[in-house]
Amino acid sequence: MDILKRGINMLFFPKHCCACGRALLKKENHICLPCISSLPYTNTHLEKDNAVERIFWGRLKLEQAFSMLYFQKKGKVQNLMHELKYNGKKELGIVLGDLYGSHLLNHSEFKHIDLIIPVPIHSKKKLLRGYNQSDFIAQGLSERLKIPTTPTSVEKRIHTESQTNKNRFERWENVDSTFKVIEKESIMNKHILLVDDVLTTGSTLEACGKEILNLSGTKLSIATIAVGI
Incomplete structure (x- = not known):
């Protein structure tokens, strides 16, 4: 039946x-x-000093930074991100994370990653949306790369406005000092992979990453599903 x-x-x-x-x-x-x-793959994981890393030069000390796809308006990648964030397709995040993990699996640098942390969203936004899309991306990466992930080590403590129509300076003002590490012992002396869905100006990742790097002995890398460059 x-x-x-x-x-x-x-x-x-x-x-x-x-x-x-x-x-x-x-x-x-x-x-x-x-x-x-x-799909428009960037292959930035194969390039040293790639275009994604250059976004953070002079702003954030990174071991490496990658994005899987180029973000194109009115294209397939925008469709994927819209379905993931706004149409409740949270399992799509696991699929995308797993797909990216399959690309990164044999990359030697990932053997040194200790923990995957998704960029958190504020509890109000999570309640409204029902989930944080980056949690599911991190889960897919974790399962493929066999690296543990935790969605609770960092929290977003201030509810900020949408970043969509803001310029780079406005985006930075909007997220500065909004993140807080709440499980410090689980992060100290570890190489963290910070994960998000889309990278544009990098303001959110920069603000979150700086909080992580304030802890003793931490190293930081970044991976996103898409990048708008």
Whole structure:
């Protein structure tokens, strides 16, 4: 009976690719295989002093910084980010994290990462949205890379306005001093991979990263699913 019900649901309520909208095949999960192969990958994990790292030069001491995809307005990557953040497709974050983890798996630098931390959102926003999309990205990365993750080590203590229509200086003012490390002993003397969905000016990651680097012996790397450069 369950098999029949699933078959009827697939026939009349097919799942669609979050990138292109095409109906998914049985073994496809949130993203169709043609989209997975044709997404605009940056390959920044293969480049030293890459364009993502240069965003933070003079602002944040990083071991490395990468992004998986180029963000393109009205393109497949924007569709993915919209579905992840605003349409309740939180499992898509796990899929994207796992996909990125498969790219990074053989990268030697990741053997030195001790802990993955998702950039937190304020409790009010989390209550409204129902989840923090970066938690699920971190989960996907963690499962693929076999590196532990914790969504509770850092908190966002001030509810800030949306960053969408702000310039770089306004974005920095909007997030400065809004993050606080609450599990210091779990972070001290460790190499942290800070994870977020989209990198634009880097203000949010910079503010959160500085709090982590204030702790004794910490090292910091950054990974995001998309970057707007």
